[in-house]
Amino acid sequence: MNRKPKILILGAGYGGMMTASRLQKGNFHQDAEITLVNKHDYHYQTTWLHEPAAGTLHHDRTRMKITDIIDTHKVNFIKDSVVSIDKENKKVKLDKEELDYDYLVIGLGSQPETFGIPGxxxxxxxxxxxxxxxxxxxxxxxxxxxxxxxxxxxxxxxxxxxxxxxxxxxxxxxxxxxxxxxxxxxxxxxxxxxxxxxxxxxxxxxxxxxxxxxxxxxxxxxxxxxxxxxxxxxxxxxxxxxxxxxxxxxxxxxxxxxxxxRGNSIVEEAGFEAMRGRVKVDANLRAPGHEDVFIIGDCALIINEEINRPYPPTAQIAIQQSYTCANNIKALVKGTEEELEEFQPDIKGTVASLGGKEAIGVVGDRKLYGTSASTVKKLIDNRYLYLLGGMPLVLKKGKLNLF
Amino acid sequence: MNRKPKILILGAGYGGMMTASRLQKGNFHQDAEITLVNKHDYHYQTTWLHEPAAGTLHHDRTRMKITDIIDTHKVNFIKDSVVSIDKENKKVKLDKEELDYDYLVIGLGSQPETFGIPGxxxxxxxxxxxxxxxxxxxxxxxxxxxxxxxxxxxxxxxxxxxxxxxxxxxxxxxxxxxxxxxxxxxxxxxxxxxxxxxxxxxxxxxxxxxxxxxxxxxxxxxxxxxxxxxxxxxxxxxxxxxxxxxxxxxxxxxxxxxxxxRGNSIVEEAGFEAMRGRVKVDANLRAPGHEDVFIIGDCALIINEEINRPYPPTAQIAIQQSYTCANNIKALVKGTEEELEEFQPDIKGTVASLGGKEAIGVVGDRKLYGTSASTVKKLIDNRYLYLLGGMPLVLKKGKLNLF
Structure with a gap:
């Protein structure tokens, strides 16, 4: 009997959550054992957190139970904290247990950058x-x-x-x-x-x-x-x-x-070559020298060749990476390595909310101000919910007061 | 020209507020200049405060703007803190000014009793x-x-x-x-x-x-x-x-x-003979030896002759005192001293709420539990609002979810 390869996803942020969601589609659990590990039993929208921080939106609007999104018949969910990664022996130590993997997806997110300023x-x-x-x-x-x-x-x-x-x-x-x-x-x-x-x-x-x-x-x-x-x-x-x-x-x-x-210190401690906790991944989003380890989201460093500087880590890029990551894992498991995709960011724009009905942004070549920017911002927020959980999730957690 | 006598009321708690309210009735401002001093521009229901403290009722439900209740054409309202009382010279020092009086009503309320326990x-x-x-x-x-x-x-x-x-x-x-x-x-x-x-x-x-x-x-x-x-x-x-x-x-x-x-330390500092800040007032509610000074509410000590112990200071007694106090002031101003009333408490009962729809109480000879006690408690709360501001105040601030 052939053992099914084990896919282990660390972190249920934008990257990890969307990768799990992509993998559970098309019944891929028949080919692989998929496990998602996260510190909390909920996923939250990191890009919305400034609102509950100020008290203008309830935090429950920014989060959702992971098992409401993930089908646990297809993806195992373990609520636990990652302590360390042993990439040589393909093991991950959690607070309460140890897991091994054949393919690892690191989506552990970021830590605040203090630039060494005391206090x-x-x-x-x-x-x-x-x-x-x-x-x-x-x-x-x-x-x-x-x-x-x-x-x-x-x-x-x-x-x-x-x-x-x-x-x-x-x-x-x-x-x-x-x-x-x-x-x-x-x-x-x-x-x-x-x-x-x-x-x-x-x-x-x-x-x-x-x-x-x-x-x-x-x-x-x-x-x-x-x-x-x-x-x-x-x-x-x-x-x-x-x-x-x-x-x-x-x-x-x-x-x-x-x-x-900055990236996550667990990534540095695991011995991956990192700059401020971020690993310069290869075109397939893998850690250099580790064909079984994908790194996505805030821990992944991708250079924007046009200006020769890293892309800032955003939800937008993390979500796009999850598609490439999920497809590449499927190709590796199926042994169709010729189908490995190269990741290419497609920055559609950036909108910053300013509170109330105000925002600013650039979408394509267009500058947006005020209410129209605010509406676009809400559409972006809703679009993510749609990708993750379809229209039911948009209706449940979405920003429906568009104007 | 005869100067109108000056009536000064210190504190807009149950006693002071109700005294001001009683005095403004019947156009008594034509006979006397009435002034109410309070630290805040609002009156609040001390007996309800355990609810906003726990967060089960919003504090705005327990308070009302003083000038919404008092007619400032009849009673002057000064928002200021009382610093000291000079009873020999009939003056009261506030934070920002000094006032003199012919008749003083002290309704300054209580302070926590610590029994000298450190910390x-x-x-x-x-x-x-x-x-x-x-x-x-x-x-x-x-x-x-x-x-x-x-x-x-x-x-x-x-x-x-x-x-x-x-x-x-x-x-x-x-x-x-x-x-x-x-x-x-x-x-x-x-x-x-x-x-x-x-x-x-x-x-x-x-x-x-x-x-x-x-x-x-x-x-x-x-x-x-x-x-x-x-x-x-x-x-x-x-x-x-x-x-x-x-x-x-x-x-x-x-x-x-x-x-x-305990009673208020300002009363002690003014030189009134006091026990734990409370002055044993005479039958007309006046400080012994000071026929122009009424003391009501938590600063007044009244002995329950039946058990030879002081009545506990309650809103119920403070409100009853305000009627006697206002009548006696009117008699003094009009020179009809034979009409001075003696204060006689009439304890109708006591109900303690226990949260939710639960309470316990004694009303007359009856013991009450549970919802019926809780309903009586709310009726008591509403009754005070009625005495103070009539039905409009009950509708605005009352507890109308009776059962």
Whole structure:
């Protein structure tokens, strides 16, 4: 009796989840034993997390039970944390057990990039999981609830610092600026007592975005009370304060760190050659020298040949990779290696939401502002749900208030 | 020209608010200048505060704008804090100004009684104002939100200690026990990870209440997971822990102090003879030796001659006092001192809510349990609104889900 080859997928983010979803189609479980491992029993939309972090969307809207999407007759699901990967012996150590594999898909996602700035891990929040954004939401409310209980009012309770004016930082501060007036109402606090800062080391907010759109976003957010400090590196984060390179100190009890991500340290620890936790994969999305290991999503490094720089890790690329990855695994299992596909990203555009009905974006050659950009953003969010779980999932979790 | 006598009411709790409301009736402002001073621009229902503290009722349901109730053409309203009372010179110092009076009504309410137990002010919450209960609600949520973010789970985050199993303590732990399952659902926490303690120094919960009803309440609350520690004095409160006299230490990040109240220290500092901040007033509700100073509500001490012990300070007594107080002020201003009334409490009953549709109570000679007690409790709450603002206020803020 032939043993069925074991396919092990680590991580149920965009890449891992979509790979599992692609593999379960066409009854591939008859040819291989497919296992998906994830820390939580739910999958969540990482790109939506700025909304529950600010409290403008409930976190349950951003997540779904994995076994509601994956057919467990076709794909085994194990809820456990990955501890380490032993690529020589083809084993993966989890918290509670050890698994072996014939083909491995690493989709373990990213970790916050601190650039070695002291105090970030100890004193700043990050937008990276349901647990972490729920804490940010409640922390912000707790600051508002505490303010009026103090005899000597401490304005650092109502000072909110977002470190990094990249994509996530701008999207979060956009939501926050929409949420602040509601919080002021709820906690009997005058709007002028609240401060918001968006701090960016680079010479511009949203580096790489169209200049005109960046200006639109900054004007809009400034009109909602956001103070921008661009070209201003952060020197250190301490308990209750942010120290800037230019000598300024901002007293704040709420510092949200969004200066970008790196790959997962488990990938580095496994001995793959990596840059900041990201492995430069081959054209088939495999780790160099390891034909049985696919790496996708935020742990995969792919060079944009046109500008000779890596593509930024996005949900869009992770989803596209999952198609190539699933097809290539099928080819390897079936022994039709001539059918291995090369991955080619197809960047359709980028839209950043700014809270409320505002957004900016580039789709193809078109620049979008305001409501039309916001609508496109929601369509993108819904499209992913459609790819993952069809129309029922769109109806259940989608953003149906399009305008 | 005759100067109109000045009537100054300090505090817009049950007593002060109802006195102002009584005085504005019958156009008494033509005879006297009436001023009401309060720290906030709203009046709130102190006896409902255990609900917003647990998060089972929004705090806006427990409060109303003072100028929505008081007609400012008849009664001046000043939003300010009372600093001190100079009874010899008939002046009251506020934060921002000084006022003089001909007749003073002190309705400044209570302060938590700590019995000198160390650490209470620094490490425990109390249920005494909109600001304080909003903080408790958010603190509880923050504990739940923090739990899953920790690598080493700290169960003290999910341990809730209510110090004092008197009226407020039992009502609060009742609401909390109703709220916990919702919080477990919201924050992905198993119910068995949460602990609740009700700790009481006296030999029984709800001292003074009918024994059979106390047993009913304790059985019900135990079935919802409350651990009772009766006859167990608290020795000290420290950051994150409660030390009991019997040597046990309970690790808890949330300690709510409800062991009773004392009168207001401003009354003591003004030189009135007081026991724990409460002044034993004369039959007309005046401070002994001060015919121009009325003291009502939690700062007034009235002896129940039948048992030779003070009546416990309640909303019921404060409201009854306001009628006597307002009538007596009118008599003094009109120079009809023979019409001065003597205050006689008329205790109609006591009902304690236990969360959900549960309550216990004694009304007249009847013991009440369960839904019928809960309905009576709501009728009592609505009756006060009716006395204060008539049917429109009942419809706006009342508890209309009677069964």
């Amino acid at each position: 970030v891990y100890d004193h700043a929040f990050s937008i990276r999981s349901v647990n972490s954004v729920r804490l940010i939401r409640e922390h912000i409310e707790y600051m508002f609830a505490s303010y009026n209980k103090q005899d000597e009012k401490d304005d650092s309770l109502l000072t909110f610092v977002v470190a990094g004016a990249g994509f996530t930082g701008i999207e979060f501060v956009g939501e926050l600026s929409e949420r602040i007036p509601e919080l002021c109402e709820e906690y009997d606090i005058a709007r002028e007592n609240v401060s918001m800062y968006s701090i960016e080391a680079a010479p511009t907010a949203l580096p790489g975005f169209d200049e005109e759109l960046v200006e639109y976003a900054m004007n809009l957010l400034e009109s909602r009370g956001v103070n921008f400090k661009i070209n201003t590196p952060i020197k250190e984060v301490q308990d209750g304060k942010v120290l800037l390179d230019d000598g300024e100190v901002i007293d704040s009890q709420t510092i949200v760190w969004t200066t970008g991500v | 209470v002010y620094d490490h425990a919450f109390s249920i005494r104002s909109v600001n304080s209960v909003r903080l408790i609600r958010e603190h509880i949520e923050y504990m739940f939100a923090s739990y899953n973010k920790q690598d080493e789970k700290d169960d003290s985050l999910l341990t809730f200690v209510v110090a004092g199993a008197g009226f407020t303590g039992i009502e609060f732990v009742g609401e909390l026990s109703e709220r916990i399952p919702e919080l477990c659902e919201e924050y992905d926490i198993a119910r068995e990870n949460v602990s609740m303690y009700s700790i009481e120094a006296a030999p029984t919960a709800l001292p003074g209440f009918d024994e059979e009803l106390v047993e009913y309440a304790m059985n019900l609350l135990e079935s919802r997971g409350v651990n009772f520690k009766i006859n167990t004095p608290i020795k000290e409160v420290q950051d994150g822990k409660v030390l009991l006299d019997d040597g046990e230490v309970i690790d808890s990040q949330t300690i709510v102090w409800t062991t009773g109240v």
